[in-house]
Amino acid sequence: MAKARKPIPAYKTIQNSIAKLIRTGKLKAGDPVSSERELAKIHDVSLMTARHALMELEREGVVERKRGSGTFVALPKIQFNRLMSFTEQMSARGLTGSSRLLQATTLDSEPDIAARLNLGSDARLLRLERLRLAASEPFALETYFLPADGFPGLARKSLERDSLFAILQRDYATKIAHADEEIDATPADSRSAELLKVSKGAPLLRMRQVLYSTSGKAVLHVLGLYRSDRHTLMIRRFR
C-alpha cells in the first residue's frame, strides 16, 4: 500500500511555481506576475483558486496586488524582529563569528531563573557560559540556563562549534519558536569588563531572554551582555 500522503492543493502548487520563478531570478522585484485569469488558464483551475494563491502570496509579502493594474513581485523585505542565532546574525552581516565556551556547570537552586522557566524552585539547572567573538574581538557574553533534566548530555556536546538552536533541534527535538526579551543598560562588572575587554563600569546592553519552543514551553533563559560600541539592536514596532 502507498502511504497516505496529503495531496498538494492546487493553490499551493501555483504559489510554489511563482515562488520558484522568483527564487531562480526569472522574476525580479517589481516585475508583473501572471494575472488571476492567466494563472487560471495556465493551471486549468477556476478564477477563485488562482485568486487564493495570489492572495496568500500577498499575505506572505511575496507579491503586491494593485487593483486595476496587476500583481507584482514585492521588494525583498528586511527581516525585522527576527529571532536569529549568533551564527545567522553573523552571516547576515557577511561576517564570521566564533564562540568560546567558558563554563558548563549544574546549579542546584536558582529560584529566580527556575521561575522564569516555569520550573519548581528546586529544579536543577544547566548553566553554560559563552563568549562571543566577531573578527576575534569579544563583543558579547552570554549565559544560558536550561532545565538539567530535559537536556541530558548537552554539556558534553560540541557547543564550541554548533549553534545551540541547531543542537536543540537535532538532538532534543526542540524547535525554538519565539522569545520574550527584556532590554536595559548596565555597567560592566570587573569580570565582564575583563572578558569583553572594556573598562569596568562601561555601559553594556543587557538582554534577558526567555526562549519558547513551538509547543509553547519555556525552554531556555539567556542573559546576554553586549558591548554597546559593537552591537545595536534593531527593532520594528507597530501601532
Add this chain to the structure above:
Amino acid sequence: MAKARKPIPAYKTIQNSIAKLIRTGKLKAGDPVSSERELAKIHDVSLMTARHALMELEREGVVERKRGSGTFVALPKIQFNRLMSFTEQMSARGLTGSSRLLQATTLDSEPDIAARLNLGSDARLLRLERLRLAASEPFALETYFLPADGFPGLARKSLERDSLFAILQRDYATKIAHADEEIDATPADSRSAELLKVSKGAPLLRMRQVLYSTSGKAVLHVLGLYRSDRHTLMIRRFR
C-alpha cells in the same frame, strides 16, 4: 445629489457584527462563533462570502478556526512590540506621567538627521526636547526632530499637555503607523546626567527611532535616553 459613498462589502458587515458581539461581551474568549453555513444563512450570502469574513478575522487574530470543530473567539492577545505613546505606556502600567518641554528650536543644517528622514541635507528641522517624568522622578530625555516645513506652528502647541501622536493626528492629519528603532547603551554625559538625576557616565539605554506615517513617509526622528534603573524595554521576537 448624494455623495458617492463606498458600499460596505457583505463580508465586512459580517466581520463587524462578530467584532461587536465580542466588544460588547456577548462572546467571550473560547466561545464558538457561528459556523460558515450559519453565517451564510443569517446574512443571506453565499458560503464563500461568509468564509471570507471568518478567514480575515482569523488573520487579524480575533478568532481561531479549527477544522472539524468550529470557529472560536481567540484569547485576547498580549500586545508585544506595540508602539505606544508615553501617555499610553504610563496608563498601561497604571501610572500617571508628565512631561517638561525643555527646548523648541529650529535647526538649519543637521544632515545626519535630515538623511534619516529622507530630506535634503539643507532641510530646516524643528527640534523639541522633553523630559519625561513618572511620579515626579525624571526617567527619560527625548529629543524630537521634524521637518520644519511640514508642521507649521507645532512649537506653539500644547506640547506639555497633549501627546505628540495625538497632535500630529489631530492638527496635521498624520497618523503614525510604525517605527524602526536602534537600541544600544551609552554613558550619560554631564547634561543628561543632571537632567535625569544620575551620575555622569551612568549607563543609559539609548533608543533612536524613525517614525513612519500610514502613508509610509518618515515623519519624525526621536533620540531617547532612558535611565536603565527605571526603564526596561520588552520585546517579543519570532523565528
Add this chain to the structure above:
DNA sequence: AAGTGGTCTAGACCACGGC
C-alpha cells in the same frame, strides 16, 4: 476600451473532530 483585482453566487466534494 481593455485588462486588472475586489466582491459574490450557488453549489460541490473532501478531511477532520467529536459524539
Add this chain to the structure above:
DNA sequence: CCGTGGTCTAGACCACTTC
C-alpha cells in the same frame, strides 16, 4: 454519524488603472 472548516468550480458584475 454529522457538522465543521478546506478546497474548488464556472461563472457574474463592479471599480479601478492604463492606454
